[in-house]
Amino acid sequence: MKKLMLLSAVGISIFNFTAHAQKLDAAKVPASVKAAFATDFPGIAAKWEKEKTNYEAGFKHNGNIMSALYDANGNKTETEMDIRISQLPSQVKAYITQHYKGEKIKEAAIITKADGQITYEAEVKGMDLLFSKEGKFIKIVKD
Secondary structure, three states: OHHHHHHHHHHHHHHHHHHHOEEEOHHHOOHHHHHHHHHHOOOOOOEEEEEOOEEEEEEEEOOEEEEEEEOOOOOEEEEEEEEOHHHOOHHHHHHHHHHOOOOOOOEEEEEEEOOOOEEEEEEEOOEEEEEEOOOOEEEEEEO
């Protein structure tokens, strides 16, 4: 019985992990999505993942590690670019120092939505903390 419960728990964990983002062969990415990516980032090769109903292209551009998220119709919804932790607004670093004493920021990124809205992301303790362009805390996103 314990083995069955353990296998069930592992199966559920694997399902939950793969439900968030699944590696995807480029042949399974809709033509409209690949065409939009090629227009936005000509000549760049991407690794694809599926996130819920969206398609995420991971790639390097001008020496930066980036991703672009597209809906099934090829509309870009956002781009994300890794940045150095030192590039985070001072308010973001102050918030993390105050609310996550002794914890280090593992990764940082700047996210640009299709409408131009900018947010910052800081990974702390396996969670992504989102902040406004001004450095105000918005929410926690658990991967």
